[in-house]
Amino acid sequence: MTPLLYPLPTRRSRILGGVLGLAVGDALGVPVEFSDREVLKDNPVTGMRGWGVYNQPPGTWSDDTSMALCVLESILEKGWDIQDQGERFVRWLFHGHLTAHGSVFDFGGTTKDALMKIRFGAAAGDAGKTDEASNGNGSLMRILPASVYLSSRSDGELAEALSQASAVTHGHPRSRLACVIHGLVSAELLAEKDPADAVAGAARRLEALRSSRGLAPDLEEEIPAFARALSPDLAELPEGEIQSSGYVLHTLEASLWCLLTSNDYSSCVLKAVNLGRDTDTTGTVAGGLAGLHWGEEAIPREWLEELAREGMIRRMAEGLAEMTENPKKEEIMNEIPRSPFGEPDEVPEERSSV
Ligand SMILES: [Mg+2]
Numbered sequence: 001m002t003p004l005l006y007p008l009p010t011r012r013s014r015i016l017g018g019v020l021g022l023a024v025g026d027a028l029g030v031p032v033e034f035s036d037r038e039v040l041k042d043n044p045v046t047g048m049r050g051w052g053v054y055n056q057p058p059g060t061w062s063d064d065t066s067m068a069l070c071v072l073e074s075i076l077e078k079g080w081d082i083q084d085q086g087e088r089f090v091r092w093l094f095h096g097h098l099t100a101h102g103s104v105f106d107f108g109g110t111t112k113d114a115l116m117k118i119r120f121g122a123a124a125g126d127a128g129k130t131d132e133a134s135n136g137n138g139s140l141m142r143i144l145p146a147s148v149y150l151s152s153r154s155d156g157e158l159a160e161a162l163s164q165a166s167a168v169t170h171g172h173p174r175s176r177l178a179c180v181i182h183g184l185v186s187a188e189l190l191a192e193k194d195p196a197d198a199v200a201g202a203a204r205r206l207e208a209l210r211s212s213r214g215l216a217p218d219l220e221e222e223i224p225a226f227a228r229a230l231s232p233d234l235a236e237l238p239e240g241e242i243q244s245s246g247y248v249l250h251t252l253e254a255s256l257w258c259l260l261t262s263n264d265y266s267s268c269v270l271k272a273v274n275l276g277r278d279t280d281t282t283g284t285v286a287g288g289l290a291g292l293h294w295g296e297e298a299i300p301r302e303w304l305e306e307l308a309r310e311g312m313i314r315r316m317a318e319g320l321a322e323m324t325e326n327p328k329k330e331e332i333m334n335e336i337p338r339s340p341f342g343e344p345d346e347v348p349e350e351r352s353s354v
Contacts, residue, residue: 011324022284023313025284027100027307034053059306068141070088071142083124085168086118090118108136110136111136128168131172135248137278147162158180159180163177182289184201184206189292190292199230234257246277255282255289269286
């Protein structure tokens with residue numbers, strides 16, 4: 001019997017799905033962050049829960065989405081400008097810019113250190129620590145809008161730009177290469193590839209960059225660390241082999257594994273969250289990639305209805321879709337007014353603990 005064929009999601013649906021999908025994944029994970037996998041096996045997340053670890057209402061997203069929205073807002077207003085991205089992160093951490101409810105309740109140490117430097121005048125381009133221990137998932141979790149924006153550029157330009165974008169907070173080449181690989185996988189998904197083909201395509205494009213000497217030498221040295229993430233066998237690994245800590249490599253592997261082993265957006269993002277530990281960030285990265293593949297229509301309506309500031313996130317995602325659909329995107333970018341999103345930021349409190 002011939003299987004029913006459904007139309008593939010449009011590019012616009014994929015971009016909305018990516019941005020809304022990452023925020024939904026974050027919000028699903030927030031209440032159970034740090035939970036052990038075994039605890040979640042007994043009481044799995046099946047929808048928007050709320051309260052929990054940070055005592056936040058259902059639909060509340062965290063630093064992952066705030067920082068991704070800072071990148072997205074910067075792209076809409078400035079095009080590609082990592083100094084501007086860094087300054088928006090400072091506004092987020094110290095002034096609650098682009099938060100779910102006006103205050104910051106979650107941030108990473110490596111990110112905070114870098115943003116302190118930028119706050120006191122450092123150039124964003126080299127603010128992020130470069131030591132091997134500073135390879136948390138703080139740059140990977142926010143990179144999706146940049147991956148989408150750069151998806152039509154050459155792979156060399158994409159790699160250079162995403163590497164620089166990571167280094168604003170996470171300058172070690174492992175974190176930077178993770179962001180480059182996210183960009184290549186995203187470009188493949190936006191080109192309507194299935195997950196397995198998208199990961200294989202990203203691996204091929206990375207090989208082509210290497211053979212054309214288009215990859216920086218310090219990134220080149222990190223290639224072996226990503227062998228498992230880019231292997232065609234990743235999907236065959238049992239769940240017990242997949243780790244879900246805050247280490248950037250764990251987050252990338254876990255997110256790709258969830259994407260490769262799921263049949264729809266919901267099961268992918270719930271699988272990611274229920275891996276435990278860094279639930280919000282695994283949910284963010286898996287949810288973003290799943291949205292790029294299955295499109296906005298695949299995200300359950302009841303989850304979107306509970307998502308904090310869903311209208312603002314949707315308008316920003318629509319701006320990104322319009323910008324990247326138009327070949328004269330730089331001209332379009334300049335036509336976007338400075339406050340295109342309608343909804344003013346709530347007045348935040350300065351955090352005394354930061
Ligand atoms: Mg978070």
